[in-house]
Amino acid sequence: MPLTDSQIKRLKPSDTCTPSRPDKYSDGNNLRLWVRSTGSKVWVCDYKYADKRQSLTIGKYPAMSLADARQRNQQIKDLIAQGINPKHDKKRQQADNDGSKAFDNIAQRWHDDRKAHIAPTTYSRDYSQYQRDIKPVIGHMNIDDITAPDILAIGKAIEARGASDMARRAMRQTGQIFKQAIREGLVTHNPANDLTEALKPHKVKHHSRVTSQQxxxxxxxxxxxxxxxxxxxxxxxxxxxxxxxxxxxxxxxxxxxxxxxxxxxxxxxxxxxxxxxxxxxxxxxxxxxxxxxxxxxxxxxxxxxxxxxxxxxxxxxxxxxxxxxxxxxxxxxxxxxxxxxxxxxxxxxxxxxxxxxxxxxxxxxxxxxxxxxxxxxxxxxxxxxxxxxxxxxxxxxxxxxxxxxxxxxxxx
Missing domain, CATH: 1.10.443.10 (Intergrase catalytic core)
Structure with missing residues (x-):
């Protein structure tokens, strides 16, 4: 059954919803609404291109209404019919828009600035984590559209893998990138502030050491x-x-x-x-x-x-x-x-x-x-x-x- 606006407004994360497994509701015609554990709702279009099944996030509800999501879903099908990969078209549109406020562009500048001043191993560790855990989630977004729940979802997903230290590091890195944007005058607030408190308490690891008598x-x-x-x-x-x-x-x-x-x-x-x-x-x-x-x-x-x-x-x-x-x-x-x-x-x-x-x-x-x-x-x-x-x-x-x-x- 197709979704309705009133139904979407009532949707909340179910008991089985997790950071890595959101609730998914079908509107038909390969358009689905994902409800994340944070309560955020995103539109996802499933499609087949070059004999491979793929998914594309097309917007957040309510910023993108049900009618707008259906229209965008149809545009994606039209692109496929023309032999155009919708993901490539999305990247092109983002570049054509205000690229200076794309989170990935700001993140790249932050990493580039640090590269000359930090240890190579530290740079490699942080940049690899950005590519693996942060960029796929919010790299494509305009920095004005990124919210605290979006950032927390990154930390929760990493935490679900049992990597609590990495989760905190990813959220701190996201906060540092927002500070870069603040310095550049692109934004005025940092939604990553104090989010690590929402993660599970850090377990202290005691390193081996001799006693004072030894x-x-x-x-x-x-x-x-x-x-x-x-x-x-x-x-x-x-x-x-x-x-x-x-x-x-x-x-x-x-x-x-x-x-x-x-x-x-x-x-x-x-x-x-x-x-x-x-x-x-x-x-x-x-x-x-x-x-x-x-x-x-x-x-x-x-x-x-x-x-x-x-x-x-x-x-x-x-x-x-x-x-x-x-x-x-x-x-x-x-x-x-x-x-x-x-x-x-x-x-x-x-x-x-x-x-x-x-x-x-x-x-x-x-x-x-x-x-x-x-x-x-x-x-x-x-x-x-x-x-x-x-x-x-x-x-x-x-x-x-x-x-x-x-x-x-x-x-x-």
Whole structure:
């Protein structure tokens, strides 16, 4: 039976409707209305072209009325009769219209702008996800027509595959593309804001790491490592700074403020897309001086002269495995170890979280200031570096009871 306007207005997602399986209602003549789990309703035309069955989304209800959908459905049949693929014609029409506001065009500009400033692996990961999960859903749409439910549907579909981290990443990427459009003056609002809260709570994955009591042995094993010198120095650098392995790998000489003794990581290199400051203790400055003297690269600090590019993540994890720490320690484990120890020693929670560059969905993070508590963090990082040195020297028990805790108390 053909659909009616009153019937369409009453339609709501059924109990069996999911992000990957919308409800489908036939109007006849191969025209169907899809009702998504978000409540949005879209017109879809099923047709056969070149002996292959295909589907084409032609509009959203109520922006496209029932009468308009039937008219567009007939136009598609006329195109097929002329030997024209309706999908190709749709792309042509979109290009003829205001192409500057096509979401895909804006997204391409955003990705192109980032390419020169971020790690190749990060660019490849994000662009591949755009092509796979975002573009097929909203790439063809005018950015003015994209709503929060459209974006949420992308995240829900990815989440349904069991990839909750990827779902959040896709929605953050969509939000960044909207920010690009806002900067270009194409739109004034961002419907992707705060949508990650609608996804299932993120399950924290605890990375393998040694305990503080096992730390002295780990440090001694790192110092005795006979593999690649820069990998060894990189592990020491992670001990002192507890940065992410990805941040370490793509560290550049131009990011080091020698006068302030701070590593200034730009936003595009950070997981949370915001700039980050890493205070550099004398121990880390000494490592940098040692690497600089080797003269391997004028751009990257941890540069592999054999491959002519920064070291891979596997270089660091493999080194730990060779030392006997497979399943016991990872590059990320240095972060967990530092967080636990600093919290146990009653350092300011907010300063620790800022130094870890963690994402926090609260008012503090939304007003993020990379220099917040910087003097406190500089002292904390210097004391942490001294703690690492004392642990290596076998003075861990004395440090915990006296020096480390006593220095912390001086910060007041």
């Amino acid at each position: 730390l002295p042995k780990l440090l001694q094993d790192i110092n005795a490592y006979e593999g690649d010198l820069l990998v060894k120095l990189g592990l020491w650098f992670m001990c002192y700074t507890f940065v992410r392995t990805q941040e370490l790998r793509f560290m550049e000489w131009s990011e080091i403020d020698y006068k302030a003794k701070v590593w200034r990581i730009p936003a595009e290199k950070m997981k949370m897309d915001r700039p980050h400051l890493v205070p550099l203790a004398p121990q880390t400055m000494a490592i940098l001086e040692q690497i600089k003297a080797l003269g391997f690269s004028d751009q990257y600090v941890f540069f592999n002269p054999s491959t002519r590019k920064p070291y891979s993540t596997n270089a660091f994890i493999t080194a730990l495995w060779r030392m006997g720490y497979k399943g016991r320690m990872t590059g990320h484990g240095f972060r967990g170890l530092a967080s636990t120890t600093l919290h146990e020693q009653e350092y300011m929670h907010e300063a620790i979280e800022l130094q870890l560059a963690h994402e926090k969905e609260n008012k503090i993070s939304k007003a993020y200031n990379g220099a917040q508590h910087l003097p406190y963090r500089i002292d904390m990082m210097n004391q942490w570096a001294n703690f690492i040195d004392d642990a290596y020297a076998g003075k861990l028990d004395n440090v915990i009871r006296a020096d480390f805790k006593g220095q912390k108390q001086k910060l007041g």
